[in-house]
Every structure is written in structure tokens, then in C-alpha cells.
Amino acid sequence: MKMIDSGVREVTYGKNVRVIMPVNLYECELHDDVFIGPFVEIQKGCVIGRGSRVQSHTFICENVSLGANCFIGHNVSFANDLFRAGGPDPDPAGWIRICLGDNVTVGSGATILTDSICSGAVIGAGSVVVKPVTRKGIYAGNPARLIRPL
């Protein structure tokens, strides 16, 4: 059995970044004033924008970028491999990149399966976001739908 420790590896970070261990963070960027709660995984190629908070037990897959001052609740999952060919795609070239704007708020237990969420959007707890969110508003449900614009 080969055991590989989790931890913090090749992370670029700005000023006043706080990380509550244990976490698994590698080959990603954390900008100034970011907070990362415990039991979070952030994979390579991710950028967490200035002032953003990622609460405990959240999983951020490869190539996700968050703008400034986003709030990602507990146990949120981002998925970049959408199983479009009927199962896991071994080729990262087939995976989506996910980009959140500034001041995006994501409720606990939400799943993000889309490539973009615009600035100022709010995603309800437990929602499954399957389409790009292009208009500022509150979205909830599975699939997530606009509850009301903001």
C-alpha cells in the first residue's frame, strides 16, 4: 500500500491568509485575506480571490476560479468532469473550467456543475447548478432555478 499525506503543497498565497488544518491544498493560489476552513480540498489550477471564504468540508476540483469576496458554504462540491461520455473522463482536456464572479454566495451542500456563475449571485443550500448563471439573483433547487432577481 502506498500512502500519500494530505496537506499543503505548492500553494501561492497572499497576505493575511488563514487556513484551518487539516486541509488538502495543492498547486493553487489563495489571494489576500482568504479564509479556508478545515477538511477542505482545493486542487491544482484553482484561484481563490481576495477576501473569499471557503467553509469546512468543501471540495473544489481542478481549474476553478473564485472572484473577490465570495462565500462558499459548508460541504459544497464543484465538479469539472461531467461524465459526458458516460463515465469519468480520463483526459483533463474534456473537463470544464469553472469561473465564479465577485461576491458570489453558495449555500451549504450545493453542487456546481456549470462553468460560470456571475457576480453577486446567491445559490441556495443543497442546490444543483447545471446551467450558467448569467443574471444576478437568488437561485435554488435541483436543478437550480431563479427564485428572484437581486
Ligand SMILES: CC(C)(COP(=O)(O)OP(=O)(O)OC[C@H]1O[C@@H](n2cnc3c(N)ncnc32)[C@H](O)[C@@H]1OP(=O)(O)O)[C@@H](O)C(=O)NCCC(=O)NCCS
Ligand atoms: C435560497 C435562499 C437564500 C432563499 O431564501 P429566501 O429568498 O428567503 O427564500 P424563501 O425562503 O422565501 O423561499 C422562496 C421559495 O424558494 C424555495 N427555497 C428556498 N430555499 C431553497 C433551497 N435551498 N432549495 C430549494 N428551494 C428553496 C422555498 O421553498 C420557496 O418556495 P415556494 O415559493 O414554492 O414556497 C435560502 O433558502 C438558502 O438556501 N440559503 C442558504 C443558507 C446557507 O446555506 N447558509 C450557509 C451558512 S454557513
